[in-house]
Every structure is written in C-alpha cells, then in structure tokens.
Amino acid sequence: MRDFLLFVEEQERITDTIETLLFLHTNTTPNLPECITITNTLHGYTLVGARKPWKYGQGVQFFIGDGRLRCAEDKWVFTFKVSKPTLGTPVASATSVPLYK
Secondary structure (H helix, E strand, O other), rough: OOOOOOOOHHHHHHHHHHHHHHHHHHOOOOOOOOEEEEEOOOOEEEEEEEEEEHHHHOOOOOOOOOEEEEOOOEEEEEEEOOOOOOOOOOEEEEEEEOOOO
C-alpha cells in the first residue's frame, strides 16, 4: 500500500521527469544512455528508464486530429521502485548505465 501512496504523492514529479527525458530524447539529445536511474532518497524511491529500438513504431502512423505525430526510433519503459527513505543523504541523484552492448 505504501508503494501506491508514494507513487500517487510523487506522480506529478515523476510524470514531469519522464516527459522531460522523452522530450530531450526526441528533440535534442538522441544519444541519451540506454538506461537512466533517478533516485530520490528522501522519499525513498527510484525511477529507472530503459530504452531499446522500437521497430513496430517505424511501421505505424499516429495522428492527433489531422496532425501526424512523429514516432521515436526507441521505446522507453519506466519502472518505479520503492525503498526505505534515508535522511541525511542527497535528495536526488541520477546515473546512467548501458543495458545493451
């Protein structure tokens, strides 16, 4: 239950983080790492984003009204993991580790 409540409490911040990463990836920084880990030790959670090539997305078209959306070459999967909050440590940190070689 704590996992769900923590996610609800942090949902807006998590959504903003994911949207920022996706914007950077599709519009400015195509070479983002394949795996990004963001840890918030004060609230006790980690957000892990992993990307891999999205072949299906290259063969379909998406629209909003009459406007065609551009598909990204990669697909992202995000995982929310809860841990024990830790006081006295940096509130947030981010690391990147390549998943695929």
